[in-house]
Amino acid sequence: MxxxxxxxxxxxxxxxxxxxxxxxxxxxxxxxxMDEHExxxxxxxxxxxxxxxEVLVEGADAERYLNYLVxxxxxxxxxxxxxxxxxxHEPGGIVDDLVIYRRAVDRFLVVVNASNTEKDFKHMLAVRxxxxxxxxxxxxxxxxxESASYSQISIQGRKAAGILAKITPAFxxxxxxxxxxxxxxxxGIPAIIARTGYTGEDGFEIYVSWDKGPxxxxxxxSAGVPEGLKPCGLGARDTLRLEMKYPLYGNELNDEVQPLExxxxxxxxxxxxxxxGRTAIVRAKDKGLSRQLVGLKMLERGIPRHGxxxxxxxxxxxxxxxxxxxxxxxxxxxxxxxxVP
Numbered sequence: 421m422x423x424x425x426x427x428x429x430x431x432x433x434x435x436x437x438x439x440x441x442x443x444x445x446x447x448x449x450x451x452x453x454m455d456e457h458e459x460x461x462x463x464x465x466x467x468x469x470x471x472x473x474e475v476l477v478e479g480a481d482a483e484r485y486l487n488y489l490v491x492x493x494x495x496x497x498x499x500x501x502x503x504x505x506x507x508x509h510e511p512g513g514i515v516d517d518l519v520i521y522r523r524a525v526d527r528f529l530v531v532v533n534a535s536n537t538e539k540d541f542k543h544m545l546a547v548r549x550x551x552x553x554x555x556x557x558x559x560x561x562x563x564x565x566e567s568a569s570y571s572q573i574s575i576q577g578r579k580a581a582g583i584l585a586k587i588t589p590a591f592x593x594x595x596x597x598x599x600x601x602x603x604x605x606x607x608g609i610p611a612i613i614a615r616t617g618y619t620g621e622d623g624f625e626i627y628v629s630w631d632k633g634p635x636x637x638x639x640x641x642s643a644g645v646p647e648g649l650k651p652c653g654l655g656a657r658d659t660l661r662l663e664m665k666y667p668l669y670g671n672e673l674n675d676e677v678q679p680l681e682x683x684x685x686x687x688x689x690x691x692x693x694x695x696x697g698r699t700a701i702v703r704a705k706d707k708g709l710s711r712q713l714v715g716l717k718m719l720e721r722g723i724p725r726h727g728x729x730x731x732x733x734x735x736x737x738x739x740x741x742x743x744x745x746x747x748x749x750x751x752x753x754x755x756x757x758x759x760v761p
Contacts, residue, residue: 422440422443422444422445423443423444423445423471424444424445425444425446425468425470425471425571425633426470426571426630426631426633426634427468427470427571427573427633427634427637428445429634430468430634430637430638431446431447431468431651434447434450434651435450436448436449436450436651436653437449437450437653439654441471441534441535441654442471442534442535443535444471444534446468446471446653446654447468447651447653447654448653448654448655449653449654449655449656450650450651450652450653451650453653453655453656453659453749454749455650456650456651456652456653456655456656457652457656457659457660457749457750458749458750459577459648459649459650459652460576460577460619460621460650460652460656460660461577461621461660461749461750462577462578462648463577463578463579463647463648463649463650464575464576464577464578464579464580464583464623464644464647464648464649464650465575465576465577465619465649465650465651465652465656465660466573466574466575466637466640466641466644466649466650466651466652467573467574467575467576467651467652467653467657468572468573468633468637469572469573469574469625470570470571470572470573470630470633471534472531472532472533472534472537472567472572473531473532473533473534473536473537473540473541473565473567474529474530474531474532474565474566474567474569474570474572474627475529475530475531475532475540475541475544475563475564475565475566475567476527476528476529476530476562476563476564476566477527477528477529477530477544477561477562477563477564478524478526478527478528478561478562479526479559479560479561479562480526480560480561481555481559481560481561482526482527482528482561482562483495483526483528484551485547485548485551485559485561485563486520486528486530487692487693487695488547488551488554488694488695488696489507489544489547489551489695489696490505490506490507490518490520490695491505491506491507491508491679491684491687491688491689491695491697491698491701492504492505492506492520492687492688492689493689493692494520494528495692497520497522498522499522499523499524499525500522500599500600500601501521501522501598501599501600502519502520502521502522502598502599502600502614502616503519503520503522503598504517504518504519504598504616504687505517505518505519505520505687506518506673506679506684506687506688507540507543507544507547507696508678508679508695508696508697508700508701509543509675509696509697510696510697510699510700511697511700512678512679512697512699512700512701512703512704513674513675513676513677513678513697514669514673514674514675514677514678514679514682514684515536515539515540515543515675516532516533516536516539516540516669516673517533517667517669517673517684518530518531518532518533518540519531519616521600521612521614523602523612529612529627530544531572533669535669535670536669537565537567541563541565544563545563547696548561548563568630569629569630570627570628570629570630571627571628571629571630571631571632571633571634571636572625572626572627573625573626573628573633573636573637573640574617574618574623574624574625574626575623575624575626575640575644575649576617576618576619576621576622576623576624576660577619577621577622577623577649578621578622579644579647579648579649580621580622580623580624581593581622581624582647583640583643583644583647583649584613584624584626584640584643586643587605587606587636587639587640587643588603588604588605588606588611588613589603589604590603590604590613592613592615592624595613595614595615595624596615597615597616598614598615598616599614599615600612600613600614600615600616601613605626605628605632605636605639606635606636606639609628609629609632609635609636610628610629611626611627611628611636612625612626612627613625613626613627614626614627618657618660618661618666619657619660619661619664620660620661620663620664620666621660658744658746659746659748659749662744662745662746662748662755662757663748663750663751663755665683665715665757667682667683667684667713667757668744671726671743671744671757672713672743672744672757678700678701678704679701680701680704680705680709681704681709681710681711681712681713681759682713683712683713688701690702710761711740711759711760711761712759712760713743713757713758713759714757714758714759714760715755715756715757716730716742716745716755716756716757716758717753717754717755717756718753718754718755718756721754722754723745723746723747723754724742724745724754724755724756724758725742725745726742726743726744726745727741727742728741728742728745728756729741729742730742730758730759730760739760739761740758740759740760740761741758741759742756742757742758743756743757743758743759744756744757745757745758
């Protein structure tokens with residue numbers, strides 16, 4: 421049985437073509453990938469991302485624990501701020517990339533990729549137990565999987581702020597990129613409204629209780645359709661992020677890929693102190709990276725796909741492979757991401 425978000429019936433009503441995505445029954449498209457992609461670039465797109473995982477981390481030792489768990493410096497996150505980061509295992513490979521929201525001094529919401537939620541939560545518990553062993557005192561720390569508590573809706577595009585403003589009293593212009601506030605949607609639905617995104621456009625992620633998802637989705641559709649908003653599926657989400665060279669776990673990121681070679685070095689803070697995977701990452705850096713992730717553009721006809729081989733300029737020696745590729749709706753050219761020496 422595939423898992424379904426609270427918005428399943430909304431997708432059916434809108435004619436979404438549903439597929440199996442990491443064990444979830446989600447829409448890959450509604451009106452078509454090209455149409456949805458262009459709507460997001462030129463007006464606004466609405467995405468159901470309720471399948472993403474949410475983990476509560478709280479307690480007096482929450483910040484120290486998270487700073488050991490991930491590569492970025494959690495101490496730098498202010499209340500109301502979000503931070504992109506990755507967490508690694510001891511050999512330095514990426515367990516997942518994620519976003520951390522600081523809701524209070526000792527209370528964080530950690531949002532992880534849907535296909536990794538169970539794996540990530542087990543990893544976080546194992547690291548918690550290991551972190552306890554490293555301490556000389558008992559920990560004040562709670563790590564709780566709250567994924568079933570949230571519906572998450574993403575509205576992206578240049579008209580996103582204007583559309584969202586129609587259904588919330590929140591002062592949206594006060595939310596800077598990678599910040600959030602806690603306010604209400606409609607008539608008193610508590611919500612976390614974050615200005616993050618995965619499309620390259622301005623936009624917001626809205627977290628509400630699981631059962632309120634359909635009501636908020638319908639309100640956004642009603643407010644946005646006159647402005648050109650369209651519901652968007654997984655297909656457009658992929659082409660949008662690919663144009664921005666945003667990595668996707670399972671393609672560009674995995675347990676065998678280290679942050680520095682994947683272009684994630686900007687979220688690795690080696691000067692913050694010890695964290696899981698640090699020794700391996702420093703060793704790889706000192707040795708010199710053997711490969712790196714680059715953006716590619718086809719000079720001839722054809723569409724590069726995941727797994728296609730990359731060859732040297734003579735076309736003889738294989739030097740790498742494509743991790744993600746598509747026909748770019750915005751550029752009208754075939755583009756890809758891949759590893760090369």
